[in-house]
Amino acid sequence: MQVRFLLRAPNVLRSRTAQNRKTCLSADREKLEIVIFMKLGIILQSNKPEHAWNTFRLGITALKAGYQVEIFLMNEGSELDTISDTKDFDIAAKVAEFKELKGEIYACGTCLKVRGKKENKACPVSTMSDLLKMVETSDKILVFG
Secondary structure, three states, X not given: OOEEEEEOOOOOOOOOOHHHEEEEEOOOOOEEEXXXXXXXXXXXXXXXXXXXXXXXXXXXXXXXXXXXXXXXXXXXXXXXXXXXXXXXXXXXXXXXXXXXOOOEEEEEHHHHHHOOOOOEOOEOEEOHHHHHHHHHHOOEEXXXX
C-alpha cells in the first residue's frame, strides 16, 4: 500500500522533484510516500496589462509545477475584467488557462464597490478576512503592481 500525504512546510522550497519525495516505512512495514508542495498567494494591485499578464503567467507556471495558487485582486487589480488584451499581452487567455488549471481568483469587495462594480464571472467577491486567510495559509506571498 502506498499513501501520499500533502504537507506544507514554511521556509522550504518545494516542487515535484525527487528531493521532495520522502519514503518511509510505517509500523506495519508498509511504504508511505510524503510529498511536499508549496501554496503560493499572489496579490495583484495593478490594472496594467503587463502586470496582470505576468501575474497569471507565474500562477500558471506554479500550478503546472504542482503548487496550489490563489490570486487576490486589490485596488486597480479588481478591474481585471476590464483590462483589454493587447498585441503583446493575451490576458483573457491567461486567466482562462489559470482557471482551467484550478487556480483560485478572489476580488476585494470594497475595491469593487468603490469602482461601482459587482461580483463578476472571473471571481467571487471577497473580504479582508479572506485575504488574511490567504496570507496565513500561504507559504509565500507575492505582490504585483
